[in-house]
Amino acid sequence: MLLWHPLVVGNNNGAYACTVFLVGRDATVDGSVLVSHSGDGEFDTDPRLVQVPAQDHDAPGSRRPVYFSPESYPRYVGTDRGIAEYFPTSSNNDDHDQNKPFVPIGFIPQVSHTYAYLEETYGAVNEHSLAMGESTCSGVFGAIPLGAPNGTALFSIDELTRVAMERCTTARQAIQLMGDLAVQYGFYGAGEFEGTAESLAVTDGTTGGEAWIFHILPDPTGRSAIWAAQRMPDDSVAVLANMFVIRHVDPQDTENFLMSESVHQVALEYHWWNPDTDGLLDFTKIYSDGEYAHKYYSGRRMWGAYRLIGYNQTGDNDDDDDDDKDHRFAPEFPDDYVDLQSDPVYPVYAKPKYLLSVADLFRFHRDTYQSTKYELGATGNLAGGPFGTPDRWKEGPNEEAQVVPGHWERPIGLYRTSDTFVVQTKPKKQQTQQQQEQSATRQSGGGSQSSRLSRSDMIANGDSTTSKNKNRVGTSTTTTALDKSKVQRDVDDDDDDDSRSSSSSLSLSSSPLDAILWFAPASPLGSVFTPFVPSMPDIPASFRSGHQAKFDRSTIRSAFWAACLVHNVANLKWSYAIQDVQHVQAQLEQASMDLIHALEQQQGRQRSNENKNKNEEEEMTIYQALIHNAEQIVERLWLLSDELLFKYASGFVNELPDQMSQPVGYPAWWLQAMESYTHGPPPPPTQPKCCHPTNNHTNHLHMSTTTGASAAGTNYSTGMERQPHLTGKAAMRAYLKLLAEQGKDGK
Secondary structure, X not given: OOOOOHHHHOOOOOOOOOOEEEEOHHHEOOOOEEEEEEEEOOOOEOOOOEEEOOEEOOOOOOEEEEOOOOOEOXXXXXXXXXXXXXXXXXXXOOOHHHOOOOOOOEEEEOOOEEOOEEEOOOEEEEOOOOEEEEEEEOOOOOOOEOOOOOOOEXXXXXXXXXXXXXXXXXXXXXXXHHHHHHHHHOEOOOOXXXXXXXXXXXXXXXXXXXXXXXXXEEOOOOOXXXXXXXEOOOOOEEEEOOOOOOOEEOOOOOOOEEEEOHHHHHHHHOOOOOHHHHOOEEHHHHHOOOOOOOOOOOHXXXXXXXXXXXXXXXXXXXXXXXXXOOOOOOOOOOOOOOOOOOOOOOOOOEOOOOOEOHHHHHHHOOOOOOOOOOOOOOOOOHHHOOOOXXXXXXXXXXXXXXXOOOOOOOOOOOOOEEEEEEEEEOOOOOOOHHHHHHHHHHHHOOOOHHHOXXXXXXXXXXXXXXXXXXXXXXXXXXXXXXXXXHHHHHHHOOOOHHHHHHHHOOOOOOOHHHEEEEEEEOOOOOOOOEEEOOOOXXXXXXXXXXXXXXXXXXXXXXXXXXXXXXXHHHOOOHHHHHHHHHHHHHHXXXXXXXXXXXXXXXXXXXXXXXXHHHHHHHHHHHHHHHHHHHHHHHHHHHHHHHHHHHHOHHHOEEEOOXXXXXXXXXXXXXXXXOHHXXXXXXXXXXXXXXXXXXXXXXXXXXXXXOOOOOHHHOOOOOOOOXXXXXXXXXXXXXXXXXXXXXXXXXX
């Protein structure tokens, strides 16, 4: 029996091929920790940004439903999460995909209170500044979700990020919780050509501002998981590009590594690792299934990313002579390798040559290898067309790879992206011990091992499966942040109303601007990164709505479609139009950064630790300013698409007031490469005589008049081959143009 809405299993490509950047706090210009994510699906990934509200769950023994994660639109239909955009629609609604609510494929114990967070396909950032970015990876094992035939696993990475957002305040807590849940209840991945495993970059807003890399895949039984996580140094940058990057894991270094016991158990059972001869276990070498799609699918982006940060293998980052960040990269950094899985030519992380900002990550996510030999829009690259588009579509259904073998380079900036975000978190003041204990209680799942539901209790329709065997492969080797007795004691407390109230709201030492999500709907090549904060009461309708199957310009004024239209119209003349797009992007994004700075300055002057009402007023001012800013950006994007269509219509460049119909035409290099042009129709066989043929048998094409200064007597040549003297309307137009130009010059 299928337990999810049947429509979600149709065209389900999802957001599998994604790129993530992770930047430590000592590698940024302002001490922020940065994490990003691009949802690079197949034009069917749900592009909506919503705020999941904080909720109380007081019913004794309540359970949290877990749903299958399609990733295509709609990502979820139901009322459990309190989001109007996810509610089922009426049967006569145009949005037929959202008529029926999803059915859970299982349950886990619920906690008494869950935090608010911002969500796209995955949980992005919560009210306590916990943030994540996702990238699908290949793995050597796979599993099938519960509810499907032979299903064994409950959790996808989508649901794991949501549970972590609901319950955790730190990256370390979130990783431990996600790993424990996957080990106990099973994990399934994408399962198509993209692979069966997942990676996350996880950051937090604690005093230390930690940044972690998390890898996970199913175990051999399909009922548990194998996972490992490595903390990145604060002065470094990492990139995740659809392949594992963690190499040698050290179970003794609990400050920098977390992992399941199955990491080593499975490797030993399969004879993939010998601790006596191999030393520390290489996680990527053993558990990755390599690059998918083609060689360089991951590696080229890693090379491209590290070139952008100016990676220096010597660690000497004091050379500031070169100010051109776009072109700076280490020549010793290889762009070729044998096998990225077994040939680790790129590091887990690297120190950047210069301090990074959110604007740098915006630029990185728009990278198509500009100014390198792999530039997709370079002059002379026929695949980019005469105007250098970087977009590379897939082969058509009748021109499959076995007929025309080959692959395009895979850039970071991509045409089929549903959305991209950058989360900027700023370290907070130290939490009180009470706040830490309450947070650990919620992330634990609400009780000791004996109080948790068995696997048979999870299944929504009563189907039974084997309950968990604590001793089998997959048991976690690390413990939760607080000891189990303290967790159980807090869960059993009934008088937690006051503690719930204090922890559900931002502490007085916190600010709504402690975590900022910069969100760009559709492809970042044509979109604008717009700031939001997780504590906002709501997201503008233009961002929380959007569906590839429904173009919406008049009702909701969809942000997704506004950006998507800009990108597509720009392809009329990409090399020209992208300059207009980048100009508007720079203006709007700089204005947003200026707004954030002004709001921070204002709040810093006026915020009081003793006047809660005044602080709430300050927060509402911030929310209103961000909403207004977002609405203005959407309107500007809609206007920009109109401007581009007007300016580049019908192959011309049109600029008011007097530069209409400029015939820029095709570039010479492209015409020379087109045999259909160079070997096209020849010149006319008849040599023209117009417009003053002689009465002898000579052929003078250019006769000069000898009387007057008439327009016909002046050669207003346009540079065309064998151009005769102008006559008729052309002569008058040329004369009027000459007079107009003389008038401008004051002659």
